[in-house]
Amino acid sequence: MHLEIDRRNIRATRLQTTTSRQLIDGEVLLTLERAALTSNNVSYALSGDMLDYWGFFPAEAGWGRLPVMGFGVVTTSHHPDIEVGSRYFGFYPLGDDHVVQAKTSSGGFIDVAPWREKHAMAYRSFDRAAPTANDDAILIFRGLFLTSFLLEDFLRERENLGAKQVIITSASSKTSIALAHCVQRFSDLHVVGLTSAKNVDFTLGVGDYHTVLSYDDVRQLRNDTSIVVDMAGSPNIVADIHRHLTGCVSYSCSVGATHWDAARGGVAVPPPKPEFFFAPSQLAKRGKEWGREELNRRIADALGVFIESTTRWMTIRHTHGADAVAALYGELVAGHVEPSVGNIVSFK
Template identity: 50%
Template sequence: MYFEIDRTSHANWQWNETPPELKDGDVALDLEAFAFTANNISYAVAGDMLDYWGFFPANAPWGRVPVMGYGRVVESRNADIEVGGRYFGFYPMTDRHIVAAENSSSGFRDIAPYRANHASVYRSFDLQPSEASAEPDTDHRTLLLRGLFITSWLVDDFLADSDMFGANQVLITSASSKTSIALAHSLRRRGQTTAVGLTSERNRAFVEGLGLYDAVVLYDDLDALDHRAPSVIVDMAGNQTLKADLHARLADLRYSCSVGATHRENLDDAGEIAAPAPEFFFAPTQIQKRSQEWGAEILNERMGAALEEFVADAERWMTVAVSAGRDAVAELYMSTLAGEVSPAVGQIGVLTAAE
């Protein structure tokens, strides 16, 4: 069964009972658990622009939102891939997923024709320890934070590689989102610039309590910003009105980077935005660059060590909540879509009997 949403109206959803068909070369994986955050809503918002809907095609007008999860091979018609292996990768929200698989050094990759134009990182399934961690919360925190942390780590690396564009402050919108928190963590670890978190009054105490931002400014108090300082914007919100306001206020804006879309209600074009024009950050491009410069092994070692540190730190500010079964997963989706989930909660979905 697949959880599908209406691509034209994201509040509409359905369960598709079409049974998956296993062919020669395929593997079938039971999805044991998956993470669901505001990032996944961003995938739906940018589904057409970035072809997230093309990851797991569905009949129009329906779409299948990609999620990061752990799946276990329960049937294999591929001589190179054994039953029982546990893999991390992108999945649809489902109980069982079929992959046209090709063996790789880290596990296997999806070689279905409709995946041909997608970056390798989006098609890879990485072999994991056969059993989940003895501490389920640690396993779940890693699942929740791995993908979004890597994105933020790469943003930080990109900015540092560009000498922060000469800026001494980085303004991060949607400061309570986990992707923003991960970026603040990376910036603080690097110590090259200050991180200013922009947030709402509702989330102010949480953001300040993280201790990761050098300053926290409310959306309705933007006059408190140092508007003369050389600045970079990293926009996780996708709020076009806010972005236009920031561009107009900042006298020395060096670079504007668009990453996410947590503010769904304000995504429409707000008209002309003062220079510099915002540029969309595409993580696979930075991965490819560093893989060529450092080698994939060194890149993975550096990202892995940084992720481990961030996951350990997250224990102090994030509580894991597991939603098991159809009804709970549908509620998980709707509450995230509505922006009703506390930033202090990390949500895991389960559609099999594995947990």
């Protein structure tokens, strides 16, 4: 069974039973043990057609299976080098079982189904993963932290484009907090978070921002050379920032869409034109330059430091059962999940 989303209206979902079939040579069947469900996944749904997230796991026309980061256990294997009972971290469709046409790689295997060939390696790799005490936090943060780590690296590689401050929208979101953490740790930029008025106190209390303002207080931003990182996906917010900082924005980019219902309006944003930051491109670049082993070491070290810092503000909530998971997805789409909560889900 899988949770499927109406591609024309991401609020609409259904639970679709999957017909089992005999595996062919090279295929493995994994049962999704657990997965993280965050606002990042809402961004995947919103960008499903534009970035082909719906192409990861084909479904009936008009419907999409939501990619989630999870741990899965091999329950049936028709691959000689992949054992039943082995456990893997990777992208799964939100549901119970998942069939992969596998090719072994260093540390795991790759999904080599024909429809997966065009997707970035990061999205179709499954890494062998023994259980650890930090499994839940790893699921919640590894994917979104990777985006934040790579964006900070992208900016620092360009000497932060001469900026003195970075302004991050949707500052209470976990991806934004991870970016603020990385910027504070690796550069000397002044880190400013913009969030809704109700989340200002929480966001400031996280400890990764120097300044936190509500969206209504954009005019309090310092007129310094600035980088603008839009995690909200709201052109209205970006336009307000650019207007206030006319001539001071050295770089502007879009990453997420937590304010997804505001992401489709035709709003004129003053220059510079925001660019879309695609993390897999920076990942591939650094993989070639540093080597995969060194890249993974740097990411793991930085992620470990960040996860340790989140224990002071995040509570992990577990949700079990298909109906309860579907209801939680609806809460995320509606924006009703507190930023201090990290959700781990299982159809079991």
